[in-house]
Amino acid sequence: MTAADTTTGNAGLAIEQALIFEQNTDSATGVDLAPVPHTRRKLGALERKAPIGLPGMAEPEVVRHYTRLSQKNYSIDTGFYPLGSCTMKHNPRLNEKMARLPGFAEIHPFQPVATVQGALEVTDQLAKWLTALTGMAGVAMSPAAGAHGELCGLLCIRSAHEAKGQGHRRIVLVPESAHGTNPATATLAGYQVESIPATASGHVDFAALKARLRNDVAAVMITNPNTCGLFETECIEIAAAVHAAGAYFYMDGANFNALVGRVRIADLGVDAMHINLHKTFSQPHGGGGPGAGPTVLSAALADFAPVPFVVANAGAYGVAEHVGRDAGKAAFGRMKGFQGQFGVYVRSLSYILALGIDGLRQASGDAVLNANYLRAKLSAELTPAFPGLCMHEVVFDDTWLKGTGVATLDIAKALIDEGFHPMTMYFPLVVHGALLMEPTETESKATLDQFAAALLALARRAKRGDQAEWFKAAPRLAPRRRLDETKAARKPVLRWRPVESHAGGNGGTARQAAE
Amino acid sequence: MSQLRFTKDHEWIRVDGGVAVVGITDYAQSQLGDIVFVEVPAKGKALKAGGEAAVVESVKAASEVYAPITGEVVEGNVALPDAPETVNQDAQGAGWFFKMTLGSPSELDGLMDQAAYDKYLAELKA
Amino acid sequence: MRYLPLSDANRRDMLAAVGVKSIDDLFADIPAAARAAARFELPNTQGELEVERHMSKLAAKNLPMSDAPSFLGCGNYRHHSPASLDYLIQRGEFLTAYTPYQPEIAQGTLQAIYEFQTQVTLITGMEVANASMYDGATACAEAAAMACRVTKRAKVLLSGGLHPHYRDVTSTSLRFLDIQCDALAPDPLGIEDLIGRVGQDLACVIVQTPGFFGHLNDFTALAAACHAAGALLIVAVPEPVSLGLVKPPGEMGADIVIGDGQSLATPSSFGGPGVGLFATREKFLRQMPGRLAGETTDEDGRRGWVLTLSTREQHIRREKATSNICTNSGLIALAFSIHLTLLGEKGFRHLAELNHATAVSLAEKLEGIKGVKVLPGAFFNEFAVTLPKPAAAAVDELARRCILGGVPASRFYPSYPELANVLIVAATEMNTESDIAAFAGALKEIVS
Structure with missing residues (x-):
């Protein structure tokens, strides 16, 4: 019995919370608005008449509802979040404060450009940092997230091929260890995906790649450091081979946090790379977004960047919004409404200015040190998937769990009870039962020691050999125990619906539905 | 009723009175885990040996079911979309996916029999 | 450091x-x-105060809408944001959580997504909604691609009343998928014939309500024509506040409704981030892009939520996924949901009434200026006027007088000289009577 043995189902500070629809009090509102002045109506015959069905709640109830919901979440503010390839680092509140300055928050995307010179300057300053840190010729700022940036890079590549009469190239080579967005993006760019195997050492199989580099290949997409937490040591040779074959080299920048201030990706021969501002440059993840994925481009690709982009004229900034007019004819089109993810730019620029180049370099150094320190400590019981040092994240396989009856998933769920967010599990796919951990630079040694001690204790417990049942029952102490995903998928319930009832008002039926 | 034949993609096929019944093997369902969604082809759909014929999904995996031979769909198992768990419970019986004509019966000779499939599975598990 | x-x-x-x-x-x-x-020639670390100074200086170079009467819309609207909204979304447990991949310790985010999905279906009149897209424009492109998957057709028709950024993002992404994308010319009078263009080869028609020039249209007959031809009707709603007063696309027979939740969720912020809304019919669920939260139970039988139907998504389906989207706009979706919860049925309808009334009184004031004509037709909180001179010059002059007086149509349609004098203006509950008087007064001087 792990659910609280209380009348309410609550357990002290852990309070059950009904849906807003079940708390509905008709006619209640949390916003008092001025009376509507009497005017003509210009709605034609299109007035909405039937009830919409939105629940009504007074302000205190709304504040309590969302406060209680928030308390059911794990977050970087409350604990260690070693999700591999996610770069869950501290989110300074300075960035939030800056994004809320009226001069940034209260400006409209279609004001006259003379009234938004500061906003264009923010975008330009961030763009200059990103090109300087990567050594690249240009940057397309507008992509909204990593996957969107990947698409931006591939569309630049496709446009460049078409401009050279190389439109027949329709194959994109992607290592099998890649994140799922890479093949999905290649499809959206109109390309076919072919998989490149990994070597036993966790790197791209260069020989296999080279053998496949024929004249139908448009691009190679490689994550570097890769999802095994390893730097692709043959990166420069790969780039040369890709270029010699007439293709372009896309580098997935999801793991750029390991490289900032240490190497310029232009020096690795890269043609395009997106940068996840919501990973490397501290835009908060917000339970799923928003992010931004500016895509840096080599000189060969920069002209194909989509609109809009900031143009620095003498003494004033402008914005190019139309292909073939204020933007060149080569620009491949538009990917995002308005002026890009400006609020994210403000946060990331604040973060970058706070750290500076010395701080950024120290940050990537500490990120890699923290990962290697975890690797060293955890190797006492866990089995690293690859020998040698790692970059900013470390992956273990499940060899150490063999014969225990305990799986990677069970370890993750047991960590929840210990107060830690689990690592990324079963990814990359090339590592059996993978446990991928990325501590980031914003964790102290004391936190890493606590986490390592907890995980090592769990490992020793698992290795006793008779603990499978105990692990399968984890977590016991979280707001919920393991949830039935099969049930959720077999008969999807994706929205609340009122329960039919003969008696009582809306509120009455709704409360019934809660039980 | 003829004997079962198998593909390397873990489909089974059984010829029954001039019509072939197709499903996924018990091994395939065990690898997928709890099956949550099945899409079966409609009657009349033309199938090519090795071509995509149906879809099967668990919570964490999605997979195509390929036609073992060439032919035309005679009937999809309409009970499956509402009860995908049938595939877990009885993959090689009530969990059949579709029935099809034998466009080119000699294609059956290229498929594995039970002994060959068992050997193939043993190699996979090794 | x-x-x-x-x-x-x-x-x-x-x-x-x-x-x-x-x-x-x-x-x-x-x-x-x-x-x-x-080698990097870049500045070193700075204290918090120094960064604040740097950023504040840049912010001060802008003219914010909080400092000027502003009548700007075109897909991005300024509404009042209750104080509790910003407080709640800044709670670290929401702000600094990742995507809810571990449902046992992410029930807050998951329940909020489930509530958001339900709210989106209610206001749009649709059956299912996803957990959000990047913004309205990208949601529009995703909807078009989805319609092509559903109908197995490769031709799309875009109304001239569709936001030009929605149009451009959609046509850009479809071009690379070898899908024909026919975009009609801008339609400032709302009189284009779409029904006559619906053919058997069309995957979908994409329209917008209120239209880019402000028009309200009933798309019921268009929906019927689309369905008769085996095509889908996609309706874009860039101003969701309109749904508090105007017949929703779901009641007109729309198959997919997309929109942007910015107006209720977050300040304009120069247009980003917003939040893409995406709703459709249950029968198309398997072809829908984006994340979904679904209800289930835990081992103790307690109700809870998980991300579900993820076999549609890139991390499982890879090159066969319905979309490549991963990060979406979770926090802005949460803000949208919180604002709708604060408003409730009563407040949402009231807010919409206020917007309409403010826009009607602005239209009356502008109509009183000699040479200014409000274009005919029903509207919600935004409409177009023609001026006796180029709108871009008028807007620049208004800005010099510290009034943000609408958006010239030429900003979007530079190659249509016939639209040079068209100005698109929006009014919300943020505009006071004196704002309207100042705008009308200044415009009168400028055009006379």
């Missing part, structure tokens, strides 16, 4: 535990030549 907890002593101990001498040694796998080439 305040964001980095490791001390030099920590670093020494940790390097010893790893078995290397220096942090630089950890980077030995990066080719030495590339490391040596990495």
Whole structure:
């Protein structure tokens, strides 16, 4: 019995919370608005008449509802979040404060450009940092997230091929260890995906790649450091081979946090790379977004960047919004409404200015040190998937769990009870039962020691050999125990619906539905 | 009723009175885990040996079911979309996916029999 | 450096535990030549105060809508944001959580997504909604691609009343998928014939309500024509506040409704981030892009939520996924949901009434200016006027007088000289009577 043995189902500070629809009090509102002045109506015959069905709640109830919901979440503010390839680092509140300055928050995307010179300057300053840190010729700022940036890079590549009469190239080579967005993006760019195997050492199989580099290949997409937490040591040779074959080299920048201030990706021969501002440059993840994925481009690709982009004229900034007019004819089109993810730019620029180049370099150094320190400590019981040092994240396989009856998933769920967010599990796919951990630079040694001690204790417990049942029952102490995903998928319930009832008002039926 | 034949993609096929019944093997369902969604082809759909014929999904995996031979769909198992768990419970019986004509019966000779499939599975598990 | 907890002593101990001498040694796998080439002429670390000064100086170079009467719309609207909204979304447990991949410790985010999905279906009149897209324009492109998957057709028709950014993002993405995308010319009078263009080869028609020039249209007959031809009707709603007063697309027979939740969720912020809304019919669920939260139970039988139907998504389906979207706009979706919860049925309808009334009184004032004509037709909180001179010049002059007086149509349609004098203006509950008087007064002087 792990659910609280209380009348309410609550357990002290852990309070059950009904849906807003079940708390509905008709006619209640949390916003008092001025009376509507009497005017003509210009709605034609299109007035909405039937009830919409939105629940009504007074302000205190709304504040309590969302406060209680928030308390059911794990977050970087409350604990260690070693999700591999996610770069869950501290989110300074300075960035939030800056994004809320009226001069940034209260400006409209279609004001006259003379009234938004500061906003264009923010975008330009961030763009200059990103090109300087990567050594690249240009940057397309507008992509909204990593996957969107990947698409931006591939569309630049496709446009460049078409401009050279190389439109027949329709194959994109992607290592099998890649994140799922890479093949999905290649499809959206109109390309076919072919998989490149990994070597036993966790790197791209260069020989296999080279053998496949024929004249139908448009691009190679490689994550570097890769999802095994390893730097692709043959990166420069790969780039040369890709270029010699007439293709372009896309580098997935999801793991750029390991490289900032240490190497310029232009020096690795890269043609395009997106940068996840919501990973490397501290835009908060917000339970799923928003992010931004500016895509840096080599000189060969920069002209194909989509609109809009900031143009620095003498003494004033402008914005190019139309292909073939204020933007060149080569620009491949538009990917995002308005002026890009400006609020994210403000946060990331604040973060970058706070750290500076010395701080950024120290940050990537500490990120890699923290990962290697975890690797060293955890190797006492866990089995690293690859020998040698790692970059900013470390992956273990499940060899150490063999014969225990305990799986990677069970370890993750047991960590929840210990107060830690689990690592990324079963990814990359090339590592059996993978446990991928990325501590980031914003964790102290004391936190890493606590986490390592907890995980090592769990490992020793698992290795006793008779603990499978105990692990399968984890977590016991979280707001919920393991949830039935099969049930959720077999008969999807994706929205609340009122329960039919003969008696009582809306509120009455709704409360019934809660039980 | 003829004997079962198998593909390397873990489909089974059984010829029954001039019509072939197709499903996924018990091994395939065990690898997928709890099956949550099945899409079966409609009657009349033309199938090519090795071509995509149906879809099967668990919570964490999605997979195509390929036609073992060439032919035309005679009937999809309409009970499956509402009860995908049938595939877990009885993959090689009530969990059949579709029935099809034998466009080119000699294609059956290229498929594995039970002994060959068992050997193939043993190699996979090794 | 305040964001980095490791001390030099920590670093020494940790390097010893790893078995290397220096942090630089950890980077030995990066080719030495590339490391040596990495020279950066960039400034060093700064204190919080210095960063604030730098950023504040840049912010001060802008003219914010909070400092000027502003009548700007075109897909991005300024509404009042209740104080509790910003407080709630800044709670660290929402702000600094990742995507809810571990449902046992992400029930807050998951329940909020489930509530958001339900709210979106209610206001649009649709059956299912996803957890959000990047913005309205990208949601529009996703909807068009989905319609092509559903109908197995490769031709799309875009109304001239569709936001030009929605149009451009959609046509850009479809071009690379070899889908024909026919975009009709801008339609300032709302009179284009779409029904006559619906053919058997069309995957979908994409329209917008209120239209880009402000028009309200009933798309019921268009929906019927689309369905008769086996095509889908996609309706874009860039101003969701309109749904508090105007017949929703779901009641008109729309198959997919997309929109942007910015107006209720977040300040304009120069247009980003917003939040893409995406709703459709249950029968198309398997072809829908984006994340979904669904209800289930835990081992103790308690109700809870998980991300579900993820076999549609890139992390499982890879090159066969319905979309490549991963990160979406979760926090802005939460803000949208919180604002709708605060408003409730009563407040949402009231807010919409206020917007309409304010816009009607603005239209009456502008109509009183000699040479200014409000274009005919029903509207919600935005409409177009023609001026006796180019609208861009008028807007620039208004800005010099510290009034943000609408958006010239030429900003979007530079190659349509017939639209040079068209100005698109929006009014919300933020506009006072004196704002309207100041705008009308200044415009009168400028055009006379």
